[in-house]
Amino acid sequence: MIRIFLFCTTIALALGACTSLPTGPDTAVNLTSQLQKVAQVQKWQMRGKIAFRQGKEAASLNLVWKNDSGNFEFRLANFLGVSMVDLNVDASQSVLEADGNTYIDAEPEPLIYQITGMIIPVNSLLSWVKGLPLRDDTYTLTEKGLVNTLKSQCALCRNWRVSYGNYGSVETSNGESVWLPHNITLTQPETSETPKTQLKIKIYEWTLQ
Template sequence: MIFRILFAGLFIALLSACTTLPDGPETAVNLPSQLEKLKSVTRWQMKGKMAIRNEKEAVSAHVNWKTDEPDFNFRLTNMLGITLANIDFSDGMATLEADDKRWQDTSPARLIYQTTGWDIPAGKLLNWVKGLPLRGDDYKLNDKQLLASLSPGCEACGNWQVSYSNYGEQAGLWLPHQLMLTRTDNTKIWIKIRIDEWTIQ
C-alpha cells in the first residue's frame, strides 16, 4: 500500500501541535438557523492535521482541503510541506496522485480504499466535517446546542460514529475544529481531524 511508504514515521505528535483551539460559544446557538446556514456553505477550505488508524497501523499528515461542492481537492503533505498524496474530485471523477503514480475512479472513497487500504468516507465528510448532519443522521447536542456526536442514518453510510469539539466562529457560523470518527463495528479503525484554519467563501 502506498501510504505505508509515504507516511512512515509521520504519526508522531502531528495532532498534538501547540496551536490553541477555540473554546466555542459562550451561550447557546440557534441550531435550526445554524444548520440552514451550513447547508448554503458549498465553497470552503480547511487546513489542519489528520491521523488515520486501521487494525494494523496509524499514519498522520497535514491536510489542505479545498471544496466547491460537490467537487473538491484534498492534499496531504509531510512536515516539510512535500505533497504525499493529492486527491481531486471533479465532474464526477476522482483522481489520486501519489508516489509518481495516478489512479482514477468515480467514487473517491472507493479509490482511496483500493489504493491505500484506508477507509475514509470522503463524500459524507463534505457535510460531516462542517458539523452538518445528512438527512436521516442521528445526532446529539452539547450544552451550546451544537453537534456533540453523529451517527449515520443509512446502511450504505458505514458504521461510523462522529464526535465533535472545539467549535470556533467563522463567517457567522460555528465550525468544529476537532473531529473523531470511529467505526462502531471495530473501534480499532478511526480518523482524527484537527482543523487549525477555516475559510468560508
Template sequence: MKIRFLFFCFIFILSGCAQIPVDDAPKNDSWSQHQRQLQNLNNWQLSGKLAFITPEERISLNLFWQQSDQEFQITLTNFVGLSVLDVKKDRSETKIIFDGKTYYGDDTETLIKQLSGFVIPIDVLQQWIKGNPTDAVYQLNENNQLLSLNGQDKHNINWSIDYADYKTTQHINLPHKLQLKRPNLRLKFAINKWIITDKA
C-alpha cells in the same frame, strides 16, 4: 507588619480573581438557524491534521481540503511537506495522484482505498465535517452545536463522530476537532483554519 501582610493578601486575591476563566465559547441562537447556515455553506477551505489510527499503527498527515459545491480537492502531505495523496473531484470524474502516478475513476472513496489503503467516508464527510448531521442520528451541546452523531456511509458502514472545540469563522461556528470511529479505525481531525469563500 500587619498592614504589609494585609496588602499582600489583597494582591493575591486580586490575582486569583483575574485568572478565573471566562466562558467565551461561541453559541448559536437556535439549531435550526445554524443548520441552515451549514446547509448553505458550499464553498470553503480547511487546513489542519488528520490521523489514521488502527490497532496496528498510527499515521499522522497534514490536511488541506477545498470544497466548491460537489467538486473538491483533498491533499495529504507528510511532516516535511511531501505529497502523500492528492485527490481532485469534478463533475465527471476523480483524479488521484499517488506515489508519483496519476489515476482516474468514478468512485472516489473506493479509489482512495485501493491506492493508499486509507478509508475516508468522503461522500458523507463533506457535510459531517462542517457539523451538519445529514442522514444521521445526532446530539447537540448546550450551545446548539453538534456534539455527536451516528450515521452510515454509502457502503452502509456505521460511523460515530464526536465533535469539540468550535470556533467562529465569518459568523459561522465550525468544529475544529472531531473524531470518527468505526470498528478498528479512528480518524482524528485537528483543524487549524477554516476559510469560507462564500457567505452562508
C-alpha cells in the same frame, strides 16, 4: 500501493499539539439557524491534520481540503510538506496522484483505500466535517446547542460515529458568521472484515467563500 506511509508519525502529532483551538460560544445558539447557515456553506477550504488508525496501522498527515459545491481537492502531505496524496473530484470522475502515478475511478473512497489503505468517507465528510448531519443521521447536542455526536444511518455510511469539539466562529462570504468544528473524531466499529478504524481531524483554519 503506497501503504508504506501508514506508520506512527509522532513528530507530526507533536507539532499539531502546540496549536490552540477555539472554545465555542459563550451562550446557546439557535440550532435551526445554525444548521441552515452550515448547509449554505458550499465553498470552503480547511487546513489542519488528519490522524488515521486501523488496527496496528497508523499515520498522521497534514491536510488541505478545498471544496466548491461538491467538486473538491483533497491533499495529504507529510510533516515536511511533501505531498503524499492529491485527490481531485468532480461530477465525472475522481483522479488521485500519488508516488508519481495517477489513478482514476468514478468514486473517491475506493481510490483512497486502494492506494493508501485509509478508509475515509469523503462524500459524507463534506457535510460531517462542517458539523452538519445527513438526512437520516441521529445526533446529540452540546449544552450550547451545537452538534456534539452523530451516528450515520445511511446504507452506504458504514456505521460511522462522529464526535465534535472546539467549535469556532467563522465569517461567511456575506459578512455573517457560523460555528464550525475544529476537532472531529470519526470511529467505525470493528467488523468481521476490518478492524476498528478511527480518524481524527484537527482543523487550524477555515476559509469560507
